[in-house]
Amino acid sequence: MDRRSLLRATSALALLGMAGVRQAQAQAATITGAGATFPNPLYQKWAEAAKAAGAPTLNYQSVGSGAGQAQIRNRTVDFGASDAPMSDELLKQNSLLQFPATMGSLVAIVNIPGIADNQLKLTGEILADIYLGKVTKWNDPRIVEINQGTELPALAIAPIYRADGSGTTYVWVSYLAAVSPEWKDKVGVATSVKWPTGNGARGNEGVAATVRNTRGALGYVENAYATQNKLVATQLRNKAGKFVKPDAAAFLAAASNADWNVANFAANLVNTAGDTSWPVVSPTFIIVPLNPTDPARAANVFRFFDWTFKNGDKIATELEYIPLPEAVKQAVRKAWAQVHGADGKPVWTS
Amino acid sequence: MSASTTVASPLPRRSGSVGDAVFSALCHSAGAIVLVLLGGIILALFLGGLPAFRAFGAEFLWSTEWDPVTEVFGAGVSIYGTVVTAALAILMAVPMAFGVAVTLTSLAPAWMRGPVGTAVELLAAVPSIIYGMWGFFFIVPLMAETIQPLLIDTLGTLPVLGGLFQGPPFGTGIFTAAFILAIMILPFIAATTRDAFDQVPGVLKESAHALGATKMEVVRDIILPYTNTAVAGGVMLGLGRALGETMAVTFVVGNANRINASLFGSGNTIASQVALEFGEAEIGSMKLSALLALGFLLFVISFVVLAISRLLLRPRAGTGR
Numbered sequence: 001m002d003r004r005s006l007l008r009a010t011s012a013l014a015l016l017g018m019a020g021v022r023q024a025q026a027q028a029a030t031i032t033g034a035g036a037t038f039p040n041p042l043y044q045k046w047a048e049a050a051k052a053a054g055a056p057t058l059n060y061q062s063v064g065s066g067a068g069q070a071q072i073r074n075r076t077v078d079f080g081a082s083d084a085p086m087s088d089e090l091l092k093q094n095s096l097l098q099f100p101a102t103m104g105s106l107v108a109i110v111n112i113p114g115i116a117d118n119q120l121k122l123t124g125e126i127l128a129d130i131y132l133g134k135v136t137k138w139n140d141p142r143i144v145e146i147n148q149g150t151e152l153p154a155l156a157i158a159p160i161y162r163a164d165g166s167g168t169t170y171v172w173v174s175y176l177a178a179v180s181p182e183w184k185d186k187v188g189v190a191t192s193v194k195w196p197t198g199n200g201a202r203g204n205e206g207v208a209a210t211v212r213n214t215r216g217a218l219g220y221v222e223n224a225y226a227t228q229n230k231l232v233a234t235q236l237r238n239k240a241g242k243f244v245k246p247d248a249a250a251f252l253a254a255a256s257n258a259d260w261n262v263a264n265f266a267a268n269l270v271n272t273a274g275d276t277s278w279p280v281v282s283p284t285f286i287i288v289p290l291n292p293t294d295p296a297r298a299a300n301v302f303r304f305f306d307w308t309f310k311n312g313d314k315i316a317t318e319l320e321y322i323p324l325p326e327a328v329k330q331a332v333r334k335a336w337a338q339v340h341g342a343d344g345k346p347v348w349t350s
Numbered sequence: 351m352s353a354s355t356t357v358a359s360p361l362p363r364r365s366g367s368v369g370d371a372v373f374s375a376l377c378h379s380a381g382a383i384v385l386v387l388l389g390g391i392i393l394a395l396f397l398g399g400l401p402a403f404r405a406f407g408a409e410f411l412w413s414t415e416w417d418p419v420t421e422v423f424g425a426g427v428s429i430y431g432t433v434v435t436a437a438l439a440i441l442m443a444v445p446m447a448f449g450v451a452v453t454l455t456s457l458a459p460a461w462m463r464g465p466v467g468t469a470v471e472l473l474a475a476v477p478s479i480i481y482g483m484w485g486f487f488f489i490v491p492l493m494a495e496t497i498q499p500l501l502i503d504t505l506g507t508l509p510v511l512g513g514l515f516q517g518p519p520f521g522t523g524i525f526t527a528a529f530i531l532a533i534m535i536l537p538f539i540a541a542t543t544r545d546a547f548d549q550v551p552g553v554l555k556e557s558a559h560a561l562g563a564t565k566m567e568v569v570r571d572i573i574l575p576y577t578n579t580a581v582a583g584g585v586m587l588g589l590g591r592a593l594g595e596t597m598a599v600t601f602v603v604g605n606a607n608r609i610n611a612s613l614f615g616s617g618n619t620i621a622s623q624v625a626l627e628f629g630e631a632e633i634g635s636m637k638l639s640a641l642l643a644l645g646f647l648l649f650v651i652s653f654v655v656l657a658i659s660r661l662l663l664r665p666r667a668g669t670g671r
Binding site: 064066069073075158163164165167187188190191194195198200201206209210213215317 | 415417418419420429486487490491494506518520521522600601604605606607615619627628629630631632633
């Protein structure tokens with residue numbers, strides 16, 4: 001098994017320079033990944049661009065973060081992708097390496113007659129109390145108080161959430177738990193939770209469409225969905241107590257203010273410090289085996305992500321994802337050296 | 351080898367017996383595979399769900415808890431949603447289907463029967479995702495803006511039943527899901543009912559008409575008593591489909607793990623819940639086991655319903671009643 005794959009890899013390398021063998025090379029350098037749905041549009045675009053540029057071809061299946069974690073634990077794919085970081089314990093048990101690929105942000109979206117995009121101001125505490133069923137009307141004194149000068153109707157709030165288990169939900173509820181002790185106690189954090197009130201919808205598209213269909217609705221989606229579908233987003237109050245609009249500058253501020261110097265890159269980008277930081281930002285992770293059975297394929301995974309680190313930022317920004325800071329990319333490349341083949345040699349050397 | 355000689359052989363009788371044996375063996379194994387498959391699916395679901403059944407006991411059946419954070423699961427909400435949406439759908443679909451069947455068999459002129467009959471059958475061929483999308487983008491706003499406010503203002507004020515028609519009109523929920531399901535199962539019930547009505551001997555109907563019975567009396571006193579078991583079988587067939595429908599329901603049911611007193615409230619069904627939560631259920635987790643256990647329960651419910659329909663739809667013994 002091993003010898004044959006090594007042979008295949010070396011022959012592929014030998015063919016690399018020759019003309020007219022691009023087909024064979026492309027075939028040899030195909031990698032498979034499965035997991036998170038949230039970065040899927042980006043991974044697909046990256047895969048397209050990387051293939052055209054001669055980098056390894058990625059075949060990515062967006063089956064969900066949980067399934068992605070399970071598949072890499074069973075080694076049925078070359079890498080797993082997950083929005084929620086895998087626990088240190090599980091990574092160690094299964095000899096896995098975790099690194100971030102990109103970042104995304106969530107926004108709150110509303111459907112209130114007369115309210116324009118980025119007009120309404122909300123705080124994490126109020127959001128938590130809405131989803132806890134404690135704030136039920138849009139003209140609640142607490143909302144009116146921070147929205148002086150904005151006319152708010154006596155409309156019932158219809159909280160909408162993701163009904164399918166989702167990394168998006170994980171990020172959203174970790175934000176609610178970070179700002180509301182009651183949320184942390186009563187509901188907690190997971191990819192799907194026991195929602196005290198509200199209606200569920202399927203996928204980002206479902207939440208976006210349900211909010212658009214329902215007067216008085218409040219929901220949460222990836223920023224990309226909000227901008228592409230021209231939904232009405234809100235401002236949020238960040239940790240520094242400032243209200244910020246969801247834009248690229250605020251997302252980048254959150255990313256650069258985060259502490260990346262943590263185990264397995266599991267940085268917490270929710271409710272970060274800084275005057276201009278957007279409070280709900282999250283990295284999304286790639287998980288690879290530390291002891292791959294096929295070092296050539298593992299090397300191709302790193303070649304692919306190395307290519308995206310160098311050339312993928314523009315695509316990411318266009319799709320409203322947030323590129324990793326340069327320092328984080330360097331640290332990730334360094335971490336790749338931990339992955340060894342059966343011969344004890346690192347599969348990746350930069 | 352022997353099969354090819356069979357075809358060319360001038361002695362069909364002798365080599366035919368070999369071919370017969372092969373043929374019958376193949377058929378038998380095909381039949382056996384179906385049985386093995388069915389048993390295997392039930393067994394796999396049951397074994398997968400076993401940890402959940404062990405952990406929560408019989409309480410799993412009626413517990414309304416579904417908390418992925420603390421890993422406490424119960425099937426109460428989704429069983430309630432499944433049964434109530436399916437039952438409501440039957441309540442809405444049966445009168446419609448009955449009307450269609452009577453129209454097609456005794457009222458409509460001959461030129462109309464073909465097109466209407468085909469249209470009903472085409473309804474059955476519409477994929478469920480289409481019903482889901484149509485329901486979400488067309489029926490849900492219609493429910494939210496027109497039908498539900500109207501029902502809340504009228505039926506919602508009744509003393510006892512009113513509670514079923516109250517709450518904010520969000521458009522999604524048990525009622526809307528049942529409405530979509532009713533449209534989806536209508537063709538199944540209508541088709542079986544029409545076929546049953548067609549089997550009523552013409553001489554019975556003609557005699558009744560000769561005795562001065564009106565069309566309504568003929569339907570009520572001749573056709574229905576003659577076909578009641580077959581009609582009930584068709585209804586059960588529709589019920590079976592309503593119980594297992596996933597895609598269309600997911601779009602409109604509201605997907606909330608709560609039991610609401612109002613029919614306009616959100617709920618969940620077994621099929622919808624399993625489809626929604628599967629992706630993020632880790633292998634070996636209690637959640638996955640609970641979802642498999644839900645699948646097992648749905649299998650059992652559907653199996654019972656189908657068995658009843660088979661029993662009712664079995665061919666009539668003898669000629670008369």
